[in-house]
Amino acid sequence: MAYQGYNPYQPATGNSQVQNFFTHVDKDGSGKINAQELQQALINGQGQQFSDTACNMMISMFDQDRTGTIDITEFERLFNYINSWLSCFKAFDRDNSGSIEESELSAAFQQMGFRFSQQFINFLIVMSDPKERTRISVDQFIVLCVKIQKFTEAFKQRDTEMTGVIKIAFEDFLGIALGCSN
């Protein structure tokens, strides 16, 4: 779980630690961090680097000027964001295996207020990890939760009567599914 002094299960706190971690991640000393540099610094509970998808997603969430990089100020926000997700993941990883299995994911979503069918939970795991198909890592968990949050928000905006069913036109549907809700 640890990597060159950074253990995501023991989040660092305080500005100096953020600064130290930033300097460590910023391999080329450019004062900016890109997705590749972030990826090289983050190891999930299965001993693998965070996925391209997770790193690209997280950089783009905090990259306000769309340069594909983040500076130290944006990095501090990202750092806190990742630590929040790690705490959340850790709480749901009840057997402390470094992965979330089906029953743990089911309990996690229930606690977040979702009532998903067992079949759907299984779909989420297979989709997140098409290779193993039985468990998801912390980076897969972050990607999954961020997407679910986003799509749930888009659905709720259209579910004005809160029936759990919406009527939606093709272009609107496509816009949401493609990630550009309009």
Add this chain to the structure above:
Amino acid sequence: MAYQGYNPYQPATGNSQVQNFFTHVDKDGSGKINAQELQQALINGQGQQFSDTACNMMISMFDQDRTGTIDITEFERLFNYINSWLSCFKAFDRDNSGSIEESELSAAFQQMGFRFSQQFINFLIVMSDPKERTRISVDQFIVLCVKIQKFTEAFKQRDTEMTGVIKIAFEDFLGIALGCSN
């Protein structure tokens, strides 16, 4: 546009060329190609490597045994698939700039049978290329079209009366948006 003998605007044909290209791409000589190896061999019309997203998507489409790699047989199918998309892209890239601009994308989708609003076409470009926001490259085009095909198919399955509007429940909606239609 060209890369070490491979010019995607002049698609190779015949098995020997596929074999030669496979050997060239398979840097570690494993007899299998992964997304990283594919990425190193494909250059878009803007002189950049195909994106991670495009390469991962294309490998996973042809990786039937879910190893994250494809063999020569799967590669031949992928090779033909990419060439089909390149021909398609070339036909829509009317000014032969190596990119598709807004008016060209609008014409492309009209020819594919879609009637998207100008605003939506603009969304598609900004979403595909958040940095430039004015044009899309061939790898961005492939990713966009594959996703639109998939989501259109899911929508049509539910639009049984062909009204262009569907009623959809939360979990079903989420399943499609997350890419695992159920």
